[in-house]
Structures are given as C-alpha cells and as structure tokens.
Amino acid sequence: MKDLFFSELRRFRWLALVAFTANFLLLLFLHRVSNLLQQSWLDALPMLFIYLAAGLALAIAQVGSYRKPSQWAWLIHRPLSPARIFAALALSSLALLAFVIFLPMLLLLLGTDFLTARVVDLRHYLLIVHVLAFALMAWMAGAHACVSRSRMAIVVFFAPQLLALHLVSTIELLLPVLLALGWLTYITGRSFRANREAPIRGTATLLVTALPLQLGLFLLSVVLWRFLFVSGSILLGVDPLNTDYPPEGGLIATERAEPSEGIALGLASSEDSRAASWRAQLPLLEPLRIAPALQRFPVRQQFSNLYLPTGWYDEERNVSWTFSHDRMLFIGRNPESGVAKGVFGLGGAGDVMPFDAVPIVTENNDLLTPHALYGIDEEAQTIELRLELHDNEQFTAMPQREFGRLLLLTNQRLIALREDQRAAATIKPLVSDWELALPEGPQHLDFASLAELMDGWLVSFVYGDGIRQIGFSQFNVVTPPWQQVLFVDADGKAAVVAERRINDDRPAMYRTDWWLSPPLDIFTTLPEAVLDKGLTWPMQLSLLPRVPVLYIAGALMLILSTGTACWWLRGTRVTPARRRVWLVSCALLGLPALLSLLLLEPRE
Amino acid sequence: MSTALEVVPRRAPSTPAASRYVIETEGLTLRYGRKLALKGLDLRIPQGRIHAIVGANGAGKTSLFRILLGFQSPSGGRARILGRDCDGLNEHDRARIGFVNEEHSLPAWLRVSDVVAMQRRLYPQWNEARYRGIVGHFDVGPEQRVRELSRGERAGVNLAIAMAQSPELLILDEPTLGLDVVAKRAFLEAVLTSVEDADCTVIYCSHQMEEIERLADNLIVMECGELMHMSPPDEFCERVTLWVAEFPFLASGAEYLPGVLQVQRIDGLFHFIVLDQDESFGKQLEDKGARRAWQGPVDLDRAVNAFLTRNHARPLPNDGGAQ
Numbered sequence: 001m002k003d004l005f006f007s008e009l010r011r012f013r014w015l016a017l018v019a020f021t022a023n024f025l026l027l028l029f030l031h032r033v034s035n036l037l038q039q040s041w042l043d044a045l046p047m048l049f050i051y052l053a054a055g056l057a058l059a060i061a062q063v064g065s066y067r068k069p070s071q072w073a074w075l076i077h078r079p080l081s082p083a084r085i086f087a088a089l090a091l092s093s094l095a096l097l098a099f100v101i102f103l104p105m106l107l108l109l110l111g112t113d114f115l116t117a118r119v120v121d122l123r124h125y126l127l128i129v130h131v132l133a134f135a136l137m138a139w140m141a142g143a144h145a146c147v148s149r150s151r152m153a154i155v156v157f158f159a160p161q162l163l164a165l166h167l168v169s170t171i172e173l174l175l176p177v178l179l180a181l182g183w184l185t186y187i188t189g190r191s192f193r194a195n196r197e198a199p200i201r202g203t204a205t206l207l208v209t210a211l212p213l214q215l216g217l218f219l220l221s222v223v224l225w226r227f228l229f230v231s232g233s234i235l236l237g238v239d240p241l242n243t244d245y246p247p248e249g250g251l252i253a254t255e256r257a258e259p260s261e262g263i264a265l266g267l268a269s270s271e272d273s274r275a276a277s278w279r280a281q282l283p284l285l286e287p288l289r290i291a292p293a294l295q296r297f298p299v300r301q302q303f304s305n306l307y308l309p310t311g312w313y314d315e316e317r318n319v320s321w322t323f324s325h326d327r328m329l330f331i332g333r334n335p336e337s338g339v340a341k342g343v344f345g346l347g348g349a350g351d352v353m354p355f356d357a358v359p360i361v362t363e364n365n366d367l368l369t370p371h372a373l374y375g376i377d378e379e380a381q382t383i384e385l386r387l388e389l390h391d392n393e394q395f396t397a398m399p400q401r402e403f404g405r406l407l408l409l410t411n412q413r414l415i416a417l418r419e420d421q422r423a424a425a426t427i428k429p430l431v432s433d434w435e436l437a438l439p440e441g442p443q444h445l446d447f448a449s450l451a452e453l454m455d456g457w458l459v460s461f462v463y464g465d466g467i468r469q470i471g472f473s474q475f476n477v478v479t480p481p482w483q484q485v486l487f488v489d490a491d492g493k494a495a496v497v498a499e500r501r502i503n504d505d506r507p508a509m510y511r512t513d514w515w516l517s518p519p520l521d522i523f524t525t526l527p528e529a530v531l532d533k534g535l536t537w538p539m540q541l542s543l544l545p546r547v548p549v550l551y552i553a554g555a556l557m558l559i560l561s562t563g564t565a566c567w568w569l570r571g572t573r574v575t576p577a578r579r580r581v582w583l584v585s586c587a588l589l590g591l592p593a594l595l596s597l598l599l600l601e602p603r604e
Numbered sequence: 605m606s607t608a609l610e611v612v613p614r615r616a617p618s619t620p621a622a623s624r625y626v627i628e629t630e631g632l633t634l635r636y637g638r639k640l641a642l643k644g645l646d647l648r649i650p651q652g653r654i655h656a657i658v659g660a661n662g663a664g665k666t667s668l669f670r671i672l673l674g675f676q677s678p679s680g681g682r683a684r685i686l687g688r689d690c691d692g693l694n695e696h697d698r699a700r701i702g703f704v705n706e707e708h709s710l711p712a713w714l715r716v717s718d719v720v721a722m723q724r725r726l727y728p729q730w731n732e733a734r735y736r737g738i739v740g741h742f743d744v745g746p747e748q749r750v751r752e753l754s755r756g757e758r759a760g761v762n763l764a765i766a767m768a769q770s771p772e773l774l775i776l777d778e779p780t781l782g783l784d785v786v787a788k789r790a791f792l793e794a795v796l797t798s799v800e801d802a803d804c805t806v807i808y809c810s811h812q813m814e815e816i817e818r819l820a821d822n823l824i825v826m827e828c829g830e831l832m833h834m835s836p837p838d839e840f841c842e843r844v845t846l847w848v849a850e851f852p853f854l855a856s857g858a859e860y861l862p863g864v865l866q867v868q869r870i871d872g873l874f875h876f877i878v879l880d881q882d883e884s885f886g887k888q889l890e891d892k893g894a895r896r897a898w899q900g901p902v903d904l905d906r907a908v909n910a911f912l913t914r915n916h917a918r919p920l921p922n923d924g925g926a927q
Contacts, residue, residue, distance in 0.1 A: 003722040011713045069675065074709035077673060079699035079726055194674040195691065 001084045008062065008092035016096050019054070024104035031108060037124055038311070038322060041167060041304035048131065051101050055135035058093055059142025067146050076194045086192035090185065093139045102132040117333040117340035121325040123301040126170035130303065133177045134164070140184035147191050150599050155216030160184055162215065162524055166531045169301040176531065187212065199574065199601055203581055210585070210600060214592040218520040221591055222513045229509060240505040250505035251446075251481045254462055259287035259449040263460045266485040270498035274487070278458055287451035287458075290409050292396035296534040297370045298358040301325045309361040314378060317341075328354030348382035362399055370394040370536070373408070375427035384427045387417070396445075396536045403452045405433055411536060413437055414448055414459065434492030446481070457488040462502070480504055508550055515554035517590040554590075561586045561594040568594075571603035624651050626773045626805045627672060631681035634667050634829070641667040642829040644681060649824070654799060654806040656820035656837075658813070660912050664829035665809050669777055673703060686773055699727060702771035702804075706778040708758040710750045716761055717746035727769045731802075735768035738798055741790040756787025763791060767798040775807045780815060792818060813905035823904075827912060837904050844907035847876040847885055849894040858892040861885070866910035877902060877910035 030036055066075045076082060105128040113120040141157030160180030166173060187209050190200065200206045233239035246252035254262055260282040267275045267282075298306050302325070311322040311330065319341045321330040329352060332341030345351035359367040359374065366386070367374040371394055373387040389395070389410055397409035408415040415435040419428035436459060438445060446464030450457060461484045481502035488494045514521035528535075565586040569579050582601070585593040627649040634642040642664045649655050657665050670676040672685045674693040683690040688697050710719055724730045742760030744753065753761065759779055766774055776795070780788045792815060799806055808819055816823065816837065823840050825833035833840060844865070849858065850873055859867045863878040863885065874894075878885055889897040 003725055007711055007714060007718070007722060010718075011711065068707075069670070070705045070707040070709045073673065073675065073703060073705060076675075077698055077701070077703050079695045081695050194693065195677055196675075198677050198691070 001080060001088045004080070004085065004088035005092050005095075008089060009095060012058070012062070012092075012096055016099050019100040020104060023100060024107065027104050027108050031112070035118065035322075036108070037112065037118065037120060038305055040307040042307050044304045048134065051131055051135045052138040054101065055093075055097055055138030056142040058096060059139045059146060062093060063089060063143040063146040072196070082192045082194065083189060086189050089143070090140070090188075093143075094136055097135045097139065098132060101135050102128055105131065116338055117331070118338075119322045119324045119331050121301065123170045123303070123325050126174070126301070127303065130164075130170060130173060130177055133181050137161075137164070137181055137184050140181070140188045144184070144188040144191050147188075147196050148599075149197055149602065152599055153191075153213065155220055156184065156187060156209075156212040157216065158219050159212030159215035163527050166528065167296065167299075167303055167306070168531050168533060169299050170303050171301055172531065173303060176527070183208070183212065197602065199572075203578065206578070206581070206600070210593075210596045213596040213599065214517075214585075214589055215520060215524065217595045218517050218524070218589075218592040221516055221595075225513060225516060233507075247503065247505050250503040251462075251464060252505045254481075254483065254502055255446065255464070259289045260285060260451065262289075262462065262483075263287060263449050263451055263458055263485060266460045266462075266483040266498050266500060267458075268498075269500045270485065272487070272497040275497065278453070278487075281453065282451060282458075285451045285453075287449050288400065288402045288407070289447050289449050290397055290400055290407060290414075291447035292409055292411075292445055292536070294395060294397050294536055296532070296536060297360065297394070299534040300328070300358055302358070302534070306360075310358065312361045312365055312376070316378065323358060325358065327352070328356075328358070344381075344383075346383060348377075348380070350381075360398075364399070364401060366399060368395060368399065373399065377426045379426055384425075386427065386430050394536055403450075406430060407450070409448065411438075414450075414461075416457075432492075434488050434494070436486060436488065436494050456490050458485060458497075459488060459494075460485045509553070512550065515550045515557060517557070517592050518554060520589055520592055557590045558587055561590045565594050565597050568597060568603065569601070572601045574601055625649060625684075626651050626686055627807070628684045629668075629681060630683075632668070632671065632678050632683050633680035634664070634671065634676070635679040640829055642671075642678070645826075645829060645831055647824070647831050647834075649805070649807065649822075651805050652803075653821035654795075654808055654819050655822040655824060656816040657807060657809045657824045657826060658811070658816060658908055658912075659826035662828070663826040665826060666777065667829075668826075669703075669775060669809070672775070673701070699729075699769070700772045702766035702769055702774040704759075704762050704766050704774070704776045704779045706781040708755070708762040708779075710758060710762060710765075712749070712751035714750055715746065716744060716748050716750060716753070719750060719761070720746070720765065723765050723769065729770040731768045731770050734770070734798060734801060735764045737801075738764035738767055738794040741794045742787075754787070756783045756790070759783055759787065759791055760794065763794055763798075767794075767802065767804070770802060771804060773805045773807065775809075777809050778811065779808075780810065780812060788812075788815070795819060813903075813908055816908075817904045823908075825908065825911060832911070841902065841904055841907055843880050844902055844911060845878055845881060845885075846900040846902040846906075847878060847881075847889060847897055848900050849874045849876065849889045849897040851892075851894050853893065858889055858894070861888050861892070866913060875900075877906065879911065 027036065066072050075085060078085070109120060109124055109128065112118050137160055138157065141154055144156055145151045145154035160183055163183075164173065164177045164180040166176070190205055190209065200209055230239060234242050240246055240250070240252055246256065249265075254265060257265060264279045264282050267279050296306065298308070298310065311320065313320050313335070318334055318336065319332045320335045321332050321344055323329070324331045327343070329346070330344035332344060332349075333339070334341055342350055343352055346353040346355055355367075355369065357369040357371070359369045362368055365376050365378070367376065367383065371389045372385060373395075375384045375386045376382075377384060387408070390412070393410050393412045395408065396411050400407045403416075404418070406417040406419070408417065413435050416433040417430040418433050420431050421428060423429050434457070438461070444463040446462045448462075449460040462481070463483070464481050481504050483498075483500050483502055484496060485498040486494045487497045562583060565582055569582060574582070582593075582597050586597065625648045627647060629645050629647045632642050632645040632647070633640065641662075645664070645668065647668075657668075659665050667676070671678050671683050672690050674690050677691055685693070686697065686700055693701075714722075720735065724732070739760060742757050742764075744757050744761055750758065750761075763776075763779065780791055783791060795806065795808075796819065798804075806819075808816070810816060820837055823833065823835060823837045824831065825840070833843075835843075851858070858864075858874070858876070861876075861878075863881040864876055865879050866877040868875045868877075876885075876889070883899075886897040886899070
C-alpha cells in the first residue's frame with residue numbers, strides 16, 4: 001500500500017509542482033489586487049469551483065486511467081485488498097490536493113496573519129480545511145464515477161453538497177463536511193472491487209450508495225424539468241414571464257408595475273370615498289418600494305462573507321475598519337502603510353467590548369445587526385444604539401432614508417422613524433412616526449410600496465407566491481397572492497382601505513417541483529432548515545400547494561416508477577428481499593429511485 | 605447433400621482429486637445482451653504443465669479469463685480457480701495467480717527498478733534469481749523508465765515480474781501480440797525456461813500456432829463460448845488428417861463428405877482436411893470419382909485453422925479458374 005501511495009505521488013509530482021506554483025502566484029496576485037480574506041461568497045465561488053474541478057480532474061486522470069480492463073487488472077490483481085488499494089489512491093490524492101490547494105492558501109494566510117495588520121480569523125484557517133475537503137469530495141465523486149458501471153454515478157457529488165455547502169459558521173460546518181466526506185469516501189471505497197459490474201452487496205451499502213444517487217438524480221431531474229418546461233412554454237408562446245404584456249390583474253403585472261401604479265391597482269377595488277382622489281394623486285407622487293431583500297445576516301465565523309459590506313473607511317483618519325469574527329469588533333488598519341490602527345468595539349474606538357452579532361455596514365454608515373441598529377459617530381469615534389427590535393424580530397431589508405424618515409422593514413413590522421432634530425447629539429435619537437404590523441407573516445411579503453400624502457401615507461403590501469431559491473432548494477408558499485392597501489393618518493393610525501386577490505399567472509407546474517418526488521423534495525430542504533441560522537426568513541418545510549394537477553402528477557409519477565421498476569427487476573437476478581426494497585423505494589421516492597435502480601441493478 | 609459435422613469434445617483424462625485442477629468450470633455461461641459469450645462451458649484444467657487455449661476472436665477466451673480472475677460475474681454456472689470460487693478471490697488467492705495480458709500494463713512513470721522493488725515488497729515469495737534469469741533475455745536496464753521500453757521489453761519485464769512472484773498459476777493472455785520475431789522468441793524461451801524451473805501451471809492464450817506448437821503440453825480449443833477439444837497437441841493432430849485427391853472433373857460433392865473441415869485446391873489437387881476419419885476416407889473419395897487419393901502430413905497451425913474455420917463459408921474447390 002505504501003509503495004502504491006508513493007508511486008501515485010511520483011506519477012503526478014511534476015504536475016503538482018506546476019499547479020502549486022500557479023495557484024500560489026495567482027493567490028498572491030489576487031491578494032494584492034483585493035483582500036481575498038474579506039471577499040464575498042459570490043467572488044469566492046469561482047475559486048471554489050476551480051478547486052472542485054481540480055479534484056475532479058485528478059480523479060479522472062488518476063482513477064480514470066485504471067478504467068481500461070487491462071489497467072484495472074494491473075491495479076486490482078495484486079496481494080492487497082481493494083480497500084487498501086483504494087486507501088493508497090485516496091491518500092495520495094489527498095496529499096496531492098493538499099500540496100496544490102491547501103498549502104498555497106495556508107502560506108498566504110500565515111503570511112497575512114503574521115506579517116500584516118489585516119484581519120485573519122479562525123474561520124479563514126477553517127475555510128481552507130473546508131476547501132480541501134470539498135476538493136477531496138470532488139475527487140471521491142470522480143473516482144466513484146470512474147469505477148462505476150455508469151458515469152452518471154458522478155451525480156452522487158450533489159447530495160453531500162446539500163449537507164456541506166452552506167453560508168454558516170465554519171465551526172458548525174465541520175461536522176456536516178466531515179459527514180459528507182465520510183459518506184462519499186464510504187461509497188467510493190465500496191465501489192473499488194475487482195468486479196466493477198457486479199451489483200452492490202448488502203442492503204445497507206446499497207441504501208447508503210443509492211440515497212446520494214437518488215438525491216443527485218432528483219436535483220438533475222428538477223433542473224431538466226424546469227428547463228424543458230420553461231423552454232417549451234416559451235416555444236409555445238404561453239410563458240407568462242416571456243411577454244411584454246403580462247395578464248391583467250395578475251402577480252406578474254403587479255410586480256412589474258411602477259410603485260404608484262401598483263398602489264393604484266390595489267385601490268381600484270376600494271370602497272373608500274377617498275380612493276379616487278388618491279388614485280389621481282399617485283402619478284404625481286414618487287412612492288418608494290421596499291422589499292424584504294435581506295435574505296440573511298452574516299453569522300459568526302461564517303464560511304464566506306455575504307455580498308454586504310462588513311467594514312468602512314474613515315477618510316479623515318485614513319483608517320480602514322474591518323470586522324474580526326474572532327474578537328467580534330472592528331480592527332483598524334492604514335490601507336497605505338498597512339500599520340495597525342487599533343480596535344473599534346461597541347463602545348467606540350479603542351473599546352474592546354464585542355458586538356453580540358456580526359454587523360452589516362449600511363450606506364449611511366449605520367451598523368445593522370439582526371436585532372439592532374447602531375449609528376457611528378465618526379467625529380467622536382463612538383457607536384450609539386439607535387433602535388433595538390423586539391424578541392424574535394429581525395430586520396429583513398436594509399434601512400432606507402426617504403421622505404425625511406428612516407424606513408425599516410422587519411419580519412413583523414414596517415417602521416417609519418424620524419430623527420429628533422432638537423437633540424444636540426451628532427447622532428440624533430430616533431422618534432417613532434408610525435408603524436404597521438405585517439398581517440400575514442413576513443415569509444409571504446413580496447414587497448411594500450409607500451406614498452406620502454398631504455395628510456398621511458398610503459402603504460401597499462403585496463403578498464406573492466413566495467418562490468425563492470436558496471441553495472439547491474426552491475421554496476413556495478401556500479397562500480395565493482393578494483394585496484392590501486392601508487391609509488396611515490398624520491397621527492400614525494392605520495386603516496385598511498383596499499384588499500384584492502391577485503391571480504397567480506405562473507402555472508402550478510412552474511412554481512414547484514415536489515411532485516417529482518415529495519420525500520426527496522422535503523429531504524433537500526432539511527439541511528438548510530437545520531443549518532442556515534442567518535436566514536431572515538426562517539426556512540420552513542411548507543405544506544404542499546393544494547393544486548389537484550400536482551397531486552395527480554405526483555401519484556402518476558410514483559405509479560409509473562413502481563411499475564417500471566417491477567418490469568426492470570424481472571430481468572435482474574436480485575433476491576426477493578432486495579426486490580422488495582427497490583419496489584418500496586420506487587413507490588416512495590418515485591422517478592429518482594427508478595433511475596438509481598436502472599444504474600445500480602443491471603439486467604441480464 | 606449436407607452432413608452436419610459433429611465435434612465430440614475430448615477431455616483430459618479425468619482425475620479423481622478435485623484439488624488437482626487449477627481451473628474448473630461447470631455450465632459456465634456469460635451473456636452480453638442477446639449474445640452468449642460462454643455457453644455452459646465445462647472445463648477442467650489439471651495442475652502442472654502449459655495449457656494453451658486457442659480459438660477465433662469471440663470464442664470466449666478473454667471472457668473466461670475475466671470471470672476466472674473475478675473481474676466479471678458469470679450469467680450462469682460456476683467457476684473455480686485454484687480451488688476458490690472466482691467471485692470471492694481475496695488478496696491471498698491473487699498472490700497465487702500471475703496474470704500477464706497483451707497490453708503489458710505497467711506504471712509508465714516509474715523506473716523498472718522501482719516497479720520491481722514495489723512488486724518485491726508485495727510478494728513475500730519473490731524469486732529474485734528467477735526475475736534476473738528471465739529479464740536477462742531482454743535488453744532492459746533497471747534505471748530505464750517503463751515508458752522508454754519497447755513493447756517487447758515491456759513484455760519481458762512483465763513476464764519476469766509475473767514469474768518472480770512464484771505463482772502457482774500463470775495466465776498469459778495473448779502476451780506476444782505485437783511483438784517482433786526477436787522479442788517473441790526471447791519471450792517464449794523465457795516462458796519455457798521459467799516453467800521448467802518453477803512448479804507453475806501456465807494457461808497460455810494465443811492465436812500464434814507456432815507458439816502453441818512449441819510451448820503447449822495441452823491444447824484447449826474453444827469456439828463460440830464452448831469447449832470443442834482438449835488434449836495434447838499431438839492427439840489433436842492425430843484427429844485431424846489431410847487427404848489429397850485427384851479428380852478428373854469438378855463438383856464431385858466430395859466436400860460434403862462427413863468430417864471434412866476444409867477443402868483447398870492446390871496445383872490441381874484437392875486437399876481435404878478432415879476430422880476423426882480413418883483410412884476408409886480415401887475409399888469414400890474414390891467413390892466420389894477421385895482417380896486416386898492419399899494421406900499427407902498436416903501441421904498444428906493448419907489443423908487448428910481448418911478446425912476453427914469449418915463453420916465458415918466452405919471454399920469452393922473450383923475457385924481459381926482451374927479447368
């Protein structure tokens with residue numbers, strides 16, 4: 001085993017050396033151009049993909065070269081168990097990937113940590129461990145596909161990503177990542193056997209191997225279905241999104257309308273005597289639209305930064321403040337000289353009192369945590385608490401300064417605040433102007449529109465169908481779309497002046513994919529529901545939409561899958577017990593289980 | 605008039621102790637879709653000596669080896685190698701079986717000495733003298749990289765490594781394919797000398813009859829996934845005989861006589877290669893109008909060739925524009 005391990009290292013040593021040098025130089029270059037350690041996840045994602053591709057490419061070059069029967073015979077036909085042969089290959093790939101991917105990043109981190117004043121946190125060290133683990137997972141998936149009957153086996157890679165790829169704490173992510181890596185290692189290790197064509201032995205091994213395959217196939221079928229459905233609808237000219245004139249009274253028209261038009265649409269059915277007057281005024285006003293676009297807040301030791309600023313630049317003092325997740329306060333640095341410029345804690349410059357959550361820096365240099373709004377007094381170099389939310393309440397949009405007010409949207413309220421101009425302080429205290437409680441819960445809110453009238457406010461809430469994509473999952477809310485318009489008078493008293501139902505223009509088939517496999521649809525949302533603690537719309541395992549056609553489609557899918565499985569199994573040599581396991585899987589999981597059956601149980 | 609040729613497989617003399625067989629198959633069947641690669645193959649290869657397996661492409665030789673080495677499961681029947689079920693071979697069993705295939709797969713990025721060192725550590729029963737003895741037939745330096753070796757040199761190193769592992773059974777699957785005459789000769793000499801030295805059974809698969817003639821103690825003929833013949837090569841040659849006949853006219857119908865494997869017209873004479881026919885065949889030829897008929901010598905190459913092509917289109921005796 002040791003010889004095989006070193007043999008594989010020697011095989012790729014020059015390539016590894018070139019890749020190491022290229023990676024190190026590229027990282028150095030990028031680190032000079034921008035601070036790699038504080039980049040957003042969107043900027044980091046291409047790099048992660050490159051490292052995943054490197055792991056996959058290594059697997060194809062290494063294990064793929066043994067796929068040919070004569071080469072496979074040379075590898076396997078020796079006095080070593082296949083498990084030890086696999087261990088030698090896997091360990092050599094781990095060493096190579098560590099050299100090419102982990103080591104350059106570690107050198108960069110150590111250099112930055114010990115030679116500069118830039119912020120380097122524990123999460124950065126853990127991040128490179130995770131990146132190595134992901135590259136190794138890609139290698140495992142590639143190796144599994146190389147030694148499996150079908151190269152479609154590569155889809156097993158998707159399932160562990162459901163578990164491991166989340167914008168959560170790198171510490172909390174250690175367990176899921178290790179589980180995902182262990183899962184893939186087990187599957188790949190079991191696929192290393194002399195007879196690659198043979199069915200998997202043991203029901204437990206079969207289940208552990210089949211589940212990621214089924215999840216991967218489910219995700220693949222979802223993507224394919226969406227593509228086929230949308231492109232088919234476009235071709236037939238019936239796609240509601242692919243038209244300049246969406247159906248009147250529908251959600252798409254409401255979403256595309258200007259804010260003033262949107263409020264007017266809501267007022268059209270109003271029985272309030274002032275409605276006509278308001279509708280006449282609206283074109284002259286410039287209403288504001290505010291949407292709960294803040295899907296998540298950063299969490300401590302997060303895997304990567306969000307696409308939101310977590311620091312600010314003090315021009316007057318030439319200090320760049322960057323938030324440290326280790327110390328939970330800002331660390332100052334002169335961007336030109338690189339000299340350290342102290343800390344900025346909750347009590348201001350020089351104070352080491354930590355924040356209770358990782359803040360976001362707003363456009364106006366306010367600091368926003370999920371539950372509080374702070375103002376930075378740049379002159380005094382202090383931080384003032386401006387607003388604290390109730391328990392279980394958190395911001396769902398960035399604060400907006402319009403109409404001379406500070407408008408805040410939370411998961412429970414829309415709040416309008418005024419600054420108390422009478423106060424002498426640089427950061428004026430906030431005084432409540434009015435607030436509206438959201439009637440239906442925040443997860444339904446599509447957007448709100450506000451128009452300031454002479455004698456009050458018109459506020460429109462549109463509750464959409466809640467389609468949103470987070471990670472691999474698409475979420476759909478049960479409630480049909482509707483609109484509510486409220487009038488808030490000068491005293492801050494609110495009254496509903498109009499409500500209307502909005503037609504959901506998108507076909508039911510467009511809105512959800514659960515009918516392809518209801519249990520797997522729920523299964524794919526589980527990791528996000530459990531792990532993603534930074535989400536402002538807490539992940540909910542929503543009920544299935546009450547659309548008869550989806551139930552019929554779902555039932556048909558299960559029946560067809562089970563029937564096809566029954567026919568397929570007749571041509572195989574599986575035991576009766578195993579046949580039952582497969583039939584139950586197909587009856588429960590539908591199409592993905594059937595596809596995995598076709599891949600794992602060859603017919604005679 | 606047509607006569608079905610009936611080939612009765614002849615088997616090696618039965619041996620009572622099952623352990624004396626290195627390879628045993630019973631009703632071994634392998635199906636690729638609708639095609640049967642092996643059709644209920646019953647084969648028992650006794651321990652010791654060199655056993656040659658011959659057969660046309662698609663006869664099932666490589667499929668048989670894949671099953672024997674546990675790389676493929678049969679569709680039916682069972683196969684045992686060195687007394688072990690083929691689908692349950694472990695690392696200890698594999699240490700007892702050497703395998704050399706036509707591609708001579710060796711890690712191209714290593715030096716010969718590294719490959720040898722690696723194998724030496726893997727096989728406790730490694731025989732260094734045997735390795736040196738065999739590799740000495742080839743002009744291979746230990747510091748050469750495998751990728752720098754010619755095909756013949758790679759074959760030599762591969763054989764030397766396989767033999768130095770002191771296997772009880774050595775399977776050589778078309779090992780001389782693509783080798784030049786010199787390399788082939790060196791390879792065959794190496795096989796012969798090493799088998800004489802070692803207590804090893806060799807299964808040798810090849811299309812080269814001169815190699816078989818030179819090496820094999822036992823000849824196994826496979827066709828379309830079935831065992832057609834198994835005996836020492838001499839016995840096979842005794843079954844196959846050549847009759848030369850002189851006919852005054854064409855289309856005598858003699859090619860349809862029982863046992864005729866092949867008919868060729870050479871220099872105006874008809875050459876009949878026949879199976880399992882005695883002296884009376886000459887009389888049958890004369891009955892078909894031959895002026896005279898006599899028996900001639902037939903070598904293994906021609907005999908096997910005729911045997912394997914008997915079901916193909918019969919060559920017409922009047923081919924070639926003769927009168």
